[in-house]
Amino acid sequence: MRVLSVTxxxxxxxxxxxxxxxxxxxxxxLAREGIAVHSLIPGYPAVLGALTSVKTVHSFGDLFGGPAKLLDASAADLALFVLDAPHLYGRDGNPYLDTAGQDWPDNAFRFAALARVAADIGQGLLPAFAPDIIHAHDWQAGLTPAYLQVGPGRRPGTVMTVHNLAFQGLFAPEVLGRLGLPAEMMTMEGVEYYGQIGFLKAGLCFADAITTVSPSYAAEICTPENGMGLDGLLRSRASILTGICNGIDTEVWNPRxxxxxxxxxxxxxxxxxRINTTALRERFGLAHLPDAPLFGLIxxxxxxxxxxxxIAAIPDLVARGAQLALLGSGDPKLEAGLAQAASKNPGRVAVAFGYDEPLAHLMQAGCDALIVPSRFEPCGLTQLAALRYGTLPVVSRVGGLADTVIDANEAAIAAGVATGFQFGPPTAxxxxxxLHRALALWQIKGVWQRLQxxxxxxxxxxxxxxxxxxxLFKSVARNPAFAARP
Known part of the structure; x- marks a missing residue:
């Protein structure tokens, strides 16, 4: 089976x-399951610079405002199709934001191009590669099923995966025609979302199957409280909605x-x-307090x-003798609150702003527990890495956090299955x-090590x-209503 992953x-x-x-x-x-995956990705400068074995397999004279090439290449043991469109992707900043942190004003066309090419591949653009399934990830690939819906020729099965329903890809209705979609799609049964074009909604409407990244999140997004305005649509398509927990790459995340x-x-x-704990304290400038539990947040x-x-929990943690190391970036007000907490508690609380992959690994190894207090969390990956490194997660009872961490209540401890701590609803x-339960068990070293x-x-x-x-892919491909065929 061949799958085109669009990401x-x-x-x-x-x-x-x-x-x-x-x-x-x-x-x-998936390769270990006998499924060959090619991933279609935008040709950002960092991507183009990493490619090997590059071959141009198609050229576009005008793809949403300029010429483009489709490259067949490889990098990091991944089979790739790369959409080399300098007018869309050849720029500084991150994939979605400019250097000032604002959305690129042409994001609608940048990611419509990705979806359009994915649909073209599904409809036979490349004679040497005919996918059985197109797997679209998040709003940036959400138009793929819509383009296939209105396109001619062969139609592979489509699976739409929602990694975070909060990010929907909403754009002005005036661009519908420029996206190459017919006016009749601008309805409640189509891409229209409260007067705007919803890229994610398009995927949810027209995909043959929908997945999200944990069973609990699949249930949560069908409720008005967590459905982000799409709960009605999701309830109507509940029969094709599945929650599948993410994993982590256990070769990348391997403490050995x-x-x-x-x-x-x-x-x-x-x-x-403990050697990593000492190194982490040194890296953050924390006091060497081997009897103090070290909590982390990434x-x-x-x-x-x-x-x-x-932030609200920090004074209590410090008063109880704990230390805290934090890594992240985002809301300036939250950054200021963390910086203030660190300045008030030198040697006890330290913060590193930004994203630092090597430091994240050292934190997973060196911390005793990892705090993950999300208000909602589709799956979460940091708690999975924490489990792998024996750093007990303290997680809110939502989404994938609830599905992957077993609370250290008396029954779970007695049964020998507890792996962390849950709390809910998520409040201070x-x-x-x-955290108090974690601190109490930290004092009982034998129990703590069993949990580790x-x-x-x-x-x-x-x-x-x-x-x-x-x-799921095989089930979708076998369905004669939408199985790929010439």
Missing amino acids: PEIYPLVKTGGLADVAGALPRA TDAHLAAPFDAESLEAK ARLTSQKGIDLA DTLLQA RNAMNSDVGWGRSARLYAS
Whole structure:
């Protein structure tokens, strides 16, 4: 089976969040299930600079305002189609924002181009590559099923994966014609979303199957409270909606071999984890307090991530003898709040602003517990890495966090299955209660180490999830209503 994965980012070539990790790891896992994946990605400068074995397989005279080439290439053991369109992607800034942090004003056309080319490939653009399934990731690929809906010729099955329903790709209705979509699509049953064009809504309307990145999140987004205005549509399509938890790349996240660590370790050599704790304290300028539990937080600094709840908990944590190391960037007000907490608590609280992949690895290895206080979380990846490194997650009981961390209540501890701490609903008070439970168990070293070993033995890789995706892809491809055929 052949699958075309359509994604705006892919690790390790370009990354702004967890979508890139999924897009980079899932093809490798699917290969073990006998499914060959080619990933279609935009030709950002960083991507073009990393390519090997490059071959032009198609040229476009005018693709949304300029010439473009479709490249067949490879990089980082990934099979790629790269859309080399300098007028759309050849610019500084990140994939979605300019250097001032504002949305690129032509984002509608930049990602319509990606979806248009994906649909063209599905309809036979490349004789040597005819996908059975097109797997579209998030709003940036959301128009792919819509283009296939109105296009001629063959039509492969389509699977739309929602990584975060909060990001919907909304644009002015005036661009509909320039996107190459017919006026009759601008309805409630089509791409229209409260007077705007919704790229994600288009994918949800016209895909043959919908997935999101955890079972709990799949249920949550069908409710008015969490459906972001799309809950009615999602309830109407509930029969084709599936939640499949993400995994992490267990070769990238491996405490036995991780080059970013001060010392390797595993579940049978937890004493070596303390070497990383010492290194992390030195890196952050924290006091050397070997009897103090060291909590970590690695996140985008946004309200969704519950950073304000963590800030509110800092005085209590410090008063109880704990330390806190934080890594992230985002909302200036939240950054200021964290900076103030660090200045008030030198040696106890430290912050690194920005994103630093090596430091994130060292934090997962060196912290005793990781705080993930999200108000909603489709899946989450940091808690999976924390489990892998024996850093017990303290998570809000939402989405994928609830699905992947087993709360250390008395029954779960007695059964030998507890891997962390859950709290809910996500408030400052419930977070503090969970942190107090973690601090109490930290004092009982034997119990804490058993939880660490449970966590490190958790199945956080892609194997099970890849099998579920493979089964879904095969089911969609077998359906004669939309199976790929000449």
